[in-house]
Amino acid sequence: MEAIINYISVNQQEFYIFILAVFVGIEVISKVPTVLHTPLMSGSNALSGVVIVGSIIVLGKTDPANYLALTLGFLAVLLATLNVVGGFAVTNRMLEMFKKKPGKK
Amino acid sequence: MEAIINYISVNQQEFYIFILAVFVGIEVISKVPTVLHTPLMSGSNALSGVVIVGSIIVLGKTDPANYLALTLGFLAVLLATLNVVGGFAVTNRMLEMFKKKPGKK
Amino acid sequence: MILGILKEPSPETRVSLHPEAVKVLTGSGNQVLIETGAGDSSFLSDAVYQEAGATVKSRVEVLETAEMIFQITPLDAEDQKKLSRGKYLVGVYQPLVARELMKSLAETGVTLLSMDSIPRITRAQSMDVLSSMSTVSGYKAVLLAAANLPRFFPMLMTAAGTIAPAKVLIIGAGVAGLQAIATAKRLGAVVEAFDTRPSVKEQVESLGGKFVEVPGAVEDKGAGGYAVEQSEEYKQKQSEMLEKSIIKSDVVITTALIPGRKAPILITRSMLEKMKAGAVVVDLAAANGGNCEGTENNKTVTLSGVTIIGNSALPASMPEDASKMYSKNVQNLLKLLLNEDKINLNFEDEIIKGTCITHDGAIIYEPLLK
Amino acid sequence: MILGILKEPSPETRVSLHPEAVKVLTGSGNQVLIETGAGDSSFLSDAVYQEAGATVKSRVEVLETAEMIFQITPLDAEDQKKLSRGKYLVGVYQPLVARELMKSLAETGVTLLSMDSIPRITRAQSMDVLSSMSTVSGYKAVLLAAANLPRFFPMLMTAAGTIAPAKVLIIGAGVAGLQAIATAKRLGAVVEAFDTRPSVKEQVESLGGKFVEVPGAVEDKGAGGYAVEQSEEYKQKQSEMLEKSIIKSDVVITTALIPGRKAPILITRSMLEKMKAGAVVVDLAAANGGNCEGTENNKTVTLSGVTIIGNSALPASMPEDASKMYSKNVQNLLKLLLNEDKINLNFEDEIIKGTCITHDGAIIYEPLLK
Amino acid sequence: MILQLIDIGYLVAVVLFILGIKLMSHPESARKGNSIALAGMILAIAVSFFTPGLDNIVLILIAIALGTVGGLYSAKTVQMTAMPQLVSFFNGMGGAAAALIGLVEYGDLAIDDIGKGSVLMASLIIGSVSFSGSMIAMGKLQGVVKDIRVNKILAFLVLGLAIALAVYVLMAAEPKPLFVYGLVALALIYGLLFVYPIGGADMPVVISLLNSLTGVTAATTGLLYDNKVMLMGGILVGSAGLLLTLLMAKAMNRSVSNILFTSFGSAAGTAAAGQDGDQVAKEINTYDSAILLAYAKRVVVVPGYGLAVAQAQHAVHDLEKILEEKGVEVTYGIHPVAGRMPGHMNVLLAESDVSYDKLIEMDDMNEQLPNTDVVMVIGANDVVNPAANDDPSSPIYGMPILEVNRATNVIVIKRSMSSGYAGIQNALFFDPKTRMLFGDAKKVLNGLVSEVKNM
Amino acid sequence: MILQLIDIGYLVAVVLFILGIKLMSHPESARKGNSIALAGMILAIAVSFFTPGLDNIVLILIAIALGTVGGLYSAKTVQMTAMPQLVSFFNGMGGAAAALIGLVEYGDLAIDDIGKGSVLMASLIIGSVSFSGSMIAMGKLQGVVKDIRVNKILAFLVLGLAIALAVYVLMAAEPKPLFVYGLVALALIYGLLFVYPIGGADMPVVISLLNSLTGVTAATTGLLYDNKVMLMGGILVGSAGLLLTLLMAKAMNRSVSNILFTSFGSAAGTAAAGQDGDQVAKEINTYDSAILLAYAKRVVVVPGYGLAVAQAQHAVHDLEKILEEKGVEVTYGIHPVAGRMPGHMNVLLAESDVSYDKLIEMDDMNEQLPNTDVVMVIGANDVVNPAANDDPSSPIYGMPILEVNRATNVIVIKRSMSSGYAGIQNALFFDPKTRMLFGDAKKVLNGLVSEVKNM
C-alpha cells in the first residue's frame, strides 16, 4: 500500500499528465458525429503510428553488426511508416466528401 | 532565447500539465448551453475560491506574534471562505430550477 | 325606447337585429317589436325572437308604434308615409347616391342613421357594416367562382392525369379583396392580386398572395385608406399589366371601388375575348357599374365564353352570418346612441355626427351640404 | 381504327375524349371523328379538336362511320338503331342496373365496354372513372354546400363578432368522401367523418378529420375495399351515434353506397327535424335512392328548414376537368385495347374481361350471367 | 507519509474539479456537478490542514466559520434577481484573498528569487484588479454605481505604473513594503477604471472575465507554494472562465473587445433602438425568453399583423406544440381587428392547423390574463396599445384592447420600435413588465423553438 | 541545446496531435484536423532524427522510403469500400512495429529493472495481439476469413499462459530469448482467437478497439524510452480510441461486451427487424441521413400515405427549406396514387405551403432520378415497389412506379418493415442503394431538421 502511495507521490507529475491526457482524449472526441466515426478511427490509427519514433530510435541505436536486431529494427521502421503514411493518406481520402461545403445561404 | 528554451525543457512536465489543463478546461465547457452560462460562471467562481488553500497555509505559517500578518491572513481565510461557501451555495440555488424537470410529454 | 324590426323586402334576406342583440336590448329596458316573419329568410323564427324578449307584430303596427325603426333596405314611399316626426330610422341608405330620397326623408322629420356612413375610424370598426359585409362578399365571391368554374381550384396529381391549379386574380385588395385572396388560397388556387394602393402589397403577401405591381400609383394618405383617382398615364400602364394577368387567369374577382364615383372599368371587352373559355369573373363592383365591361348587376351573363357574375347582393346569400354581423354592428352603434333605454344623440361624437343624415326636418350630413 | 366522339345529350356536359387524347390517338394512326359541338359545353371548341387531328362530322355520320363510338351517357333507342354489328361502344352503362338495355345491346351485336365496370385493381387505377368522377363529386359537393349554407365555413373573429366554424359531417369515406373531407378542411370547417369500414379511420385522420367511431362493424376484406351489408344491431347503434353528429352539424355530405344495392338511409326525417335551421345536406347517393329520407335525385329541396341537395350529376357541373379526367381514363383503357391502330380484344386480360359487357351478340359480363 | 497523502488528496481534488465542471455544463447533471466540485473543494481544504508546520489552527477555524456563516446566509437570502451581484461579490472576495496572501508572503520572500517574485507580483496585481473590478460590477448591477466615461489612456497609465512599481520592487536590493502597498493601490484603481465605463447590460460578461482572472491568481498562488491543487484548479477556472466569457459575449451577439474597449456611450447600438425620449424599452434575448416560456405554467400568444407579414404561422404553432409537450398551457388571444382584414388571424392560424379551441376571444382573454405567466405579443401593436384605454387624444381611443399587462410577464416580438397601422407609439413597450425581443417574427420564433427544445 | 530542442519539438507535436484529433471530430474541420495531426507526426519524426547517438541513418531512411511508398500506394489505390480493411491492416503494422521494438530492446535490457521490464512485456504482448487481431479483422472484412466459434476459455488460457511466461522471464536471473519468442507466439494466437468469433458486421468496433490497443503499446514504448511524444500520443490514441469504440457500439445499438463476448450467432438482435428470409435491409441513423442530405446536390422527396398518417407535412416542408438554405435542390416526386385518395399528397403539401413548382409528376421525375443524389421515400411503399415492373405475379404488376433506385442513394423512412396498401413485401428495401430509417415520419423528419441545422 505504502509503496503504491509513495510511487504515486513520487510520480505525481506523470499522474497529472496521464489523467489530464486521458481527459483530453475523451473530451476531444466526446461529441463526434456518427459519420466521422470511421474517419476518426482511421485518423487515430495513423496517430498510433507514433511508434515510428521508437522504431527509429531502436534501429538508430542498434549495433550495425547485430544483423538480427538490424533486421527487426528495419522491419519495425518499415511497418510503422506504413502505419503512419498509409493511415494519414487513407483518412484523407475518407474525408474527401467533406471537402466542398455546399454554398451556405 | 536559449534561457527560455532551457526553461521550457527543464519544466517540461509543468508545461505538459499546463497545456493539458488548459485543453481540459476549454473542452469541458465548450458545449455548454446558454441557459447554463450564469450557473457555470457562478460554479467556476466557487472553484476559484481554491485560494483558500493558500490562505490557510499562509495563516498557518504566520508567526503568531506578527499581528499585521495575522490580520491579513485571517482576512484572507475569511474572504476566501466566503468565496467558496457562498459560491457553491448560490450556484446550488441557481441550479434549483433544473431540479424538477417539467413533465416531459 | 321602443325598437322595431321590419321584415326586409325581397330579395334581401338579412334581418337588422339578431335575437342575441334583442336579448341585450330588452335586458337594458327597451321594448322590441318585430314584424311577423322578419327573421325567416335568415333562418331565425319568430319563436326565437319571442324567446329573446321581442313582441311579434304586423308591419303596420311596428311602423306606427316603434320609435326607432330598423330595416336594412331603404323604406319605400308607402312605408315612409307611415312615419311620424321624431322617429329614428336605421338602415343602409347610401346618402351620396340617393340624394332625392334624403331630401324627402328630411321632410318627414325623421332622424336617419345610415350605417354605411359610419366614419371608418378605429373606434368605429365594430360598427362598420361596409367591412363586415365586404367580408361576407369576399368569401362568397370565391365560392361562387369556384362553383361556376368548369375546373378545379386546387392542384391534383391523380391516376387520371394532373390537374393544374386554378389561377385567381383579385383586383382591388380592400376588405373584400383580402378575404377573397384568403379564401382562394385556402382552396388551393394560385392567387395574384392587384390594387392601386402600393401599401397593400405587404397585406396581400401576408395572406400568401402574389402582388401584381404597376409602378407609379398615387396614394393619398389623407383619403383614409380609400383609393383616389389615378393619372391617365398610370391607368394606361395598369391596363397593360393587368391584361397580362387577366388573360392567364381562370377566375378574376374585381372589387375596385372609388367612393362616390362610378367603378373604374378594368376588364374591357377585348380582354374578355382573350380570356380562357370557361373562365369566371365575379364583379363585386356591379352595383356601382361594375369593373368589367358587360357586367349586369345581379345577373350572371356569359360573354365570349366567360361567365360574368354581377351578384352585388352577396351578403343576402349568406343571411344567417351576415345578419349576425350586421346586427352586431348596429348593436355597437346603439351602445353609443342609447343610455340604457334613453336616446342620447350627442352630435359632439364624431361617429354619431358622421352617421346621422337627416335630423329635425333637415339634412345635416356634411358631404351632402357641400 | 376509326374512333367517333358523340355530343352528350343534355344535361350531361362532359365529353368522352379531350383534344389531348385525340392528338395521341391520331398520332398512332387512328382516325378520330367528332360530332359538331361535342365539346362545346366543356369549353372545348370544334376548332381545338380539329387542331388535334379530329374531323368534325354530323351525329349520324359519326354513328355510321366510326368503328368505336364514345358517349358517356348510354345511347338512346334511336341511336342504337344506327349501330351495326361489330362496333365498339364506350361509355358509362351501369350494367347491373340497366339489365334490359344490356340485353337489347347484346342483340345489336356491338361490343360494349362500360367504363364503370373496370375492375378496381391496382393496375386499373388509371382507368377508374368511378374514382376520378368521385374526386370531382367530393370536391364539388363541399362547394355546393358552402354556397348554400347561410353561414361561413371558417372561423372568423372580427370586430362584428366571432363567427364559429361550420361543422361538417361526411358519411361514407370512400373516394368522394375523402375528397370532401379534404376540401371542407381547406375551407376551415371542423370536419367529422363516418364510415362502416373501421379501416378508413386512419385515412380520415390522415386528412385532419375526426372519425366518428361506431364499434362492431363488419369489414369484408374480400369485397375489394367496398362496404358490405351490416347487422341490424350494428345499424341501430350506428343510427344513434350518427344522429348525435348529424344534429349538431351545419353540413352533412353523404356518399354511402353499397355496390349493387339501394343506398342505405342514414338520415331519417326525424333527424332532419332535429337539425339546425339552414343546415345543408348534400346527398351524393341520390342516384341510388339517396342516404337521406326526402332526397330527390337532381333536385334541391328544403325539408324542415334543411336544404337537401340531390345533385348526382356533379361531374357535369365541372365539365372541363371532369372531361379531362374521364378522357384520360378512356385513353388508358385504349392503351390496353389498341395496338397502335389495331384492336386487340384480349379476354385473358382481367381488365378487358371485366369491362366488356356484351360481345359478338351475347352478354359476357360475369356478374350478369349468374 | 503525510506528505504523500497530501499529494494524492490534491490529485483527487483536481480530478473532482474537472468532473464537476464537466457535469455542470449539462442541464441534467449540473446539480450533481456542483456537488462533486464542492466535494473536491472540501477535500482540498481538509488536506491542506495536514500541511506540515501549520499553526494558528484556531484562528483559521474561526475565520472559516465566520466565512461559512456569511457565505451561506447571503446565498440563502439573496433574491433570485440579485444573484449575479452576489456572484460578483464572492468573486471579489477570492481576488482579495489572493492579494492578501501576496502581501503577507512578500514579507517572507527571499529577495533574490526573481521567479517567485514575479509570480507574487502577478498575484498581487491581478488579485487587486479582480477585487475592485468585481465590487464595481456588483455596484453596477445593483444600480448603485452609474456608468462613467473613462479615458482609456488614463486607465492604461495606471496599470502601467503598477507594473513599473512591481518591476522596481523586484529589482530592488531590499524589501520595499511601501512600494508594494502603492502598487496594490494602483491595481485597485485600475480595477475601478476598467469596469466603470462598461454598460450594465454587459456586466455578466465582465464578471465572467473577472472570475477567470481570480482563477489565474489562484494558479499563481499555487505556483508560489508549489501547490498542485491551487495551480490546477486555477488553470482550469482560468481557461474555462475565459472560454465562458467568449461564449457569453457571443450569445449576446457582442464581441468581448467591443464590450471591454468601447465606452457605453457608443456601445449602445442595440439599446438606442428601444429609446423614446427618456424612456428605454428593456430588451430580452432568445434564451432568456425561452427559459421564461419553458418554465411558465400558462402562456398566451397575442398575434398581430406582423405574424402575417413574417408568415410565421407555422413557427408559432411549432412553438406552441413544443411548449405543450413540456407541460405549458398555451392559448391565443385574438383581437377582433388584429391584422388587416376581418379574420386575418384565423386564416393564418388555421393554415398552420392551430386548434380552434385554443383561440380565445378578446373579452374572455382579458379575464384570463391575470392568471397568465407570460404573454407573447407577436407582431401586434395597436391591438395591445393601452392608449386606447387611457389617452382620449389618441386616434385609437375607445377601441377595446387586449390588456396584456395584466399578466406577469410580457414579451413583445417585433423588428423595431416602429409603430403599427395607427402610426402611434405604444406605452406597453416601456411597461416594467415588458421585454422587447427584436427580430423578424419567423426567425425569432424558430430560434425560440430550438432553445426550448434543448431545455 | 539539441536535447532541449527535442523536448520542445515533442511538446509541440503533442499539441498538434491534440488539436488534430479535436478538429477531426467536426465535419467542417475534419480535413484540417488530419493535416494538423500529420504535421505533428512529421515534426515528431524529424525531431527523433536528432536523438543523440543515432546510427544506421541510411537504413532508417530506406525503411521509411519503402514504407512511404507502400503506404501511399495502397491508400491511393484502395477502393472506397475496402478502406476499413486497409485501416485494419495499417493498424496491425503499428502493433507489429511495437512488438518488434520490444524484441530488439529485450536484448539491451538490464535484467534487474523490473519496472522497465514489465513495460516491455506489456509492449510485446499488446503489440502482438493488436497485430494478429488486426490481420484477422482485415481478413473478415475482405470476406477471406470466415466466422469461427471459439471456446472463450481456451482463448483466456492462451492469454494467461503468455502472461505467465512474461512474469517468468521478468523474474528470471538471465535473459530467456526463447521464452520471449514463445510469449510473442502465444500473444499472436490470442489475437486470432480474440477476433475470430466476432461477426463481420461488428468489425469496425473491433478495429477501433485494436487501434486503441496499438495506442497503448505506443504509450508503453514511450515509457520505455522516457519519450514524451510516444507516451502522450499513445495515451491520447488509447483513450480516444476507447471512447470511440464505445460510441461506435452505441451508434449500432450494441454494447461492447455484447460484441466481444457473445458469438456472432446470437448477436443478431436488431438485424432481425429488417430481415426477410436471408435478405437483410440496411439501417441508417438520423445523423448519417442528415449528412447524406446536407452534402447532396439534388434531393428528391417521395411522399406516400405514411406522410399523411404521421401528419408530417409541415416537418417535410421544414426539412426542404433548411436543405435549400444549404444549397441543396429539393423537389418532390408525386406518384398519381400515392396516399388513399386522388390528390392526397397535393392536399397535404399545399397545407404546409410547399410550392406547386416543386411537385413533379411521376414520368418527369423518373427521367430526373438518375441525376439525383438522394431520394428520400417518406411513408411510401407500393408506389416505389419494383415488383410493379418486374414481377408479373404481383397484384400491383403493371402499375407505373417511381423508379427511385435509379438515384444514387435511397433513404426510406417508415416505422417498420410492414407492407402498404397492397400488402406485399418491397424489394426496394433490400436494394444495395437503400438504407432504412425507421420511425414515425414526423419524428424522424423533425430529427433530421435539427441535425441538418447543426451542420
Ligand SMILES: NC(=O)c1ccc[n+]([C@@H]2O[C@H](COP(=O)([O-])OP(=O)(O)OC[C@H]3O[C@@H](n4cnc5c(N)ncnc54)[C@H](OP(=O)(O)O)[C@@H]3O)[C@@H](O)[C@H]2O)c1
Ligand atoms: N383587422 C382588420 O379588419 C383591420 C382592417 C384595417 C385596419 N386594421 C388596423 O390594423 C391594426 C391591427 O393591429 P395589429 O396589432 O395587428 O398590427 P399593427 O398595429 O399594424 O402592428 C403590427 C406590428 O407588427 C410588426 N411587424 C411587421 N412585420 C413584422 C415581422 N416580419 N416580424 C415581426 N414583427 C413585424 C410591426 O413592427 P416592426 O415594424 O417594428 O416589426 C408592427 O408594429 C389596427 O390598428 C387595426 O385597426 C385592422
Ligand SMILES: NC(=O)c1ccc[n+]([C@@H]2O[C@H](COP(=O)([O-])OP(=O)(O)OC[C@H]3O[C@@H](n4cnc5c(N)ncnc54)[C@H](OP(=O)(O)O)[C@@H]3O)[C@@H](O)[C@H]2O)c1
Ligand atoms: N391515391 C389513391 O387514390 C388510392 C386510393 C386507394 C388505394 N390506393 C393505394 O394506396 C397505395 C398508396 O401507396 P403509398 O406508397 O402512398 O402507401 P402504402 O403503399 O400504403 O405505404 C404506406 C407506408 O407508410 C408507412 N407509414 C404509415 N404510417 C407511417 C408513419 N406514421 N410514419 C412513417 N411511415 C408510416 C407504412 O409502413 P410502416 O407501417 O412500416 O410505417 C406503409 O408501408 C397504393 O397501393 C395505391 O394503389 C391509392
Ligand SMILES: NC(=O)c1ccc[n+]([C@@H]2O[C@H](COP(=O)([O-])OP(=O)(O)OC[C@H]3O[C@@H](n4cnc5c(N)ncnc54)[C@H](O)[C@@H]3O)[C@@H](O)[C@H]2O)c1
Ligand atoms: N381604419 C380602420 O379601422 C379601417 C376600417 C375599415 C377599412 N379600412 C381600410 O380601408 C381600405 C378600403 O377598404 P374597402 O374594402 O372598403 O375599400 P373599397 O371597397 O372602397 O375599395 C376596394 C379596393 O379597391 C381598390 N381600388 C380602387 N380603384 C382601383 C383600381 N382602379 N384598380 C385596382 N384597385 C382599385 C381600392 O384601393 C381598395 O383597396 C382598406 O385598406 C381597409 O383596410 C380601415
Ligand SMILES: NC(=O)c1ccc[n+]([C@@H]2O[C@H](COP(=O)([O-])OP(=O)(O)OC[C@H]3O[C@@H](n4cnc5c(N)ncnc54)[C@H](O)[C@@H]3O)[C@@H](O)[C@H]2O)c1
Ligand atoms: N385498389 C384500388 O386501387 C382502388 C381503386 C379505387 C378505389 N379503391 C377503394 O375502394 C373503396 C371504395 O371506394 P368508393 O368511393 O368507390 O366507394 P363507394 O362509392 O362504393 O362507397 C363510398 C363509401 O361509403 C361507405 N359506406 C357504405 N355503406 C355505409 C353506411 N351504411 N354507413 C357509412 N358509410 C357507408 C363505404 O364504406 C365507402 O367508403 C375506397 O376505400 C377506395 O380507396 C381502391
